Amino acid sequence: MGPQLPLALRYPADQRFETFVRPPEGGLPGLQALAVQPDATWTYIAGASRTGKTHLALALCAATEQQGRRAAYLPMMAAAGRAREALEALEGYDVIALDGLEAIAGNREDEVALFDFHNRARAQGQNVLYTARGIPDELGLGLPDLRSRLQQCMRVMLDPLDDEGRRDVLRERAHRRGLVLEDAALDWLLTHTQRDLGALVALLDTLDRASLAAQRRITVPFLRQTLGSGKPPAA
Incomplete structure (x- = not known):
């Protein structure tokens, strides 16, 4: 064994x-x-x-x-x-x-x-x-x-989490990854993507990799470019 x-x-x-x-x-x-x-x-x-x-x-x-x-x-x-x-x-x-x-x-x-x-x-x-x-x-x-x-x-x-609960989860997961997730970015994610918590957490993993590759913070412009094209924006 x-x-x-x-x-x-x-x-x-x-x-x-x-x-x-x-x-x-x-x-x-x-x-x-x-x-x-x-x-x-x-x-x-x-x-x-x-x-x-x-x-x-x-x-x-x-x-x-x-x-x-x-x-x-x-x-x-x-x-x-x-x-x-x-x-x-x-x-x-x-x-x-x-x-x-x-x-x-x-x-x-x-x-x-x-x-x-x-x-x-x-x-x-x-x-x-x-x-x-x-x-x-x-x-x-x-x-x-x-x-x-x-x-x-x-x-x-x-019970299912409300939007504020989803925010708390995303903040906690981002903090553990050393990411800064501003309120404006959270607002954008909750209004422009799936609200299913599992999908949001998986998306955060994707954004973590994309921000690292692009050497960019996760801001609303970054989210628009990344999720709109499906590819990380140019640095």
Whole structure:
């Protein structure tokens, strides 16, 4: 077995508890407890797409490994149709984050596998975080016992960010990259590009590279030239 990847490579540096903008009231302490305390209260995060569920799941794994404990992250979309095999491979981990339960909802074999995993992880003293786009009753789960187990978890609800919240995210990401993102540039981005947060963050990565290549600050004229042509403007 080869050496483990350094933590910075295993989990994106942008996705940490301390970089999560506008966390739900009272939500972070419970998640942080999962990382450090054996037999902490299991947590279920519900929220629409792009509300930060994956950010928090990865942040939990990073925080767990910083404590010298073992963490596993499993996107349920990747396990759909073979959940039993994927979940049985998670034995021995201290903390497990299962991201996107809606991916297996309605598949009876996968639901039974998740129910069995839940009971097994409880018996073994593992800490578990679930995320999904809705609360258990909204997922279309066909197994009542599974719904019941999931309803017993501490629930954290994530709401979509408003424009000011998107500004805060972009400012935080820009600051971590050493970029200065002025209010006028933020206004332009929010009124002339997609407001989807994931698309905005990806666009910031593109702008970071373009500004570095052109040796230019990210100003409104720079944005007009860069995004209008799809190429960095001349220096």
